[in-house]
Amino acid sequence: MAGTGYASVPRAVIAFSDDLRYFLTALLLVVGGILPIVNPVGSAPMFLAMTHGADEDTRAQLAAKVAVNSFLLIMGSLIFGAYVLKVFGLSVGVVQVAGGAVLCALGWNLLSSEPSTNPGTPIPGESMIMRAFYPLTLPLTVDPGAISVAITIGANHAHGVERVLIAFLAGIIGTAIISASVWLAYRYAPRVAQWLGHTRVMVVLRMSAFIVLCIGVEITFNGVRSLAGEIAFAPPHAAQPAQPAPAKTP
């Protein structure tokens, strides 16, 4: 591995810098691949809408819980995702179709809910905490798109024990960075809302609900396309137009 050009540099340093480069690549892959999809800043208004009526303390608690949940969910998808899919005989496209439909339903409900019956008729703190995983973490923060990216990244197995350990470390640090940004964005969302004022917040909420709906459609469409991609190489006698896949909204 040590090229002749590095003759003057000690071997250990070269090996170390090689590992470091590998580590940075893996870290960038995790953070760069998943963070834009999780998009904590974009999800923050939705977090506000779903926790409408909760007091400051509950929200701070929820932000921390969602961040921890996201960390566990992304790490779980990175490490076990591919195996879980194999055990249940699922393909990534199907996860995208199903998850996209769930996200569509969430966005649709938020978009069409009346302000009075808004997701937020004040809810007592305890039942709010129960919502920390669903719907706040699972379809809202770590959406099926992020899960499928995490599964794909985790499925690229590194070779050698050392590389696996490095990739694992990079996964932990990258996921920690993502959850930390989720925590920061959700923790300080109420302040931004205060600064914006009620009317503007409502506008931002509706806009974000619509964007969530669009993201849901996008994920479903990606899933349908990857499922339909299996059709692309069909023998000519069977080359019918792709069937509309079972994308369903409730």
Place this chain on the structure above:
Amino acid sequence: MTDEIRGIVQGVLLAAAALIPIVNPLGMAPLFLTLTRDLTDAERAVLARRVATNGFLLLVVAIFAGDYVLDFFGVTVPVLQIAGGLVVASLGFRLLHDSGNDPEQRQVTSSASLGAKAFYPLTLPLTVGPGAISVAVTLGANFPSTPQPFFYDAMSAVIGALIVCVLTYFCFAFAERLQRTLGATGLAVVMRLSAFILLCIGVQIMWNGLDASFGISRPRG
């Protein structure tokens, strides 16, 4: 004789290995728990036994009569998968959105409707779903027609189904230990994840049905 025993053991393993990942008793236990959350432990154990019995009968019927029933109604296996996948997906969707005070699920409390609930939704789409039924139908459709090999194959398939249902019974009957270990919040998380996986399984079964009925997918390799 040893050859025959080996054949039966292989058949049992084949049937059990084909059915267990699809029936997936361990993964469905949190969902079973959610659908029966108002029952006492004793009632839940009774229900678990009934679900396991129902599931066994359903699998045996699917193995032996499935082919003929489908033929009689002119239904093909892919269509069964599309329709059944839809049912599974909708159950998964409902469980995912389950807020804990759904009146339909409160009905489980009254023990009169216990028996009715034991079949649908607990046995039919949850335990023995369309995936398991289509596997069972396929198993039955591949039986040889001569009497003696038929007998051995049939016996091993039935034993395989029995193993799966006994496993289901144990997973469901001891589901409340899961609750105690995980705590309320942990169980809620596991339940939502299982519901999401159930939704995905439903969509996958539907897609498999669509794929098979149009036969346009390239062979996976």
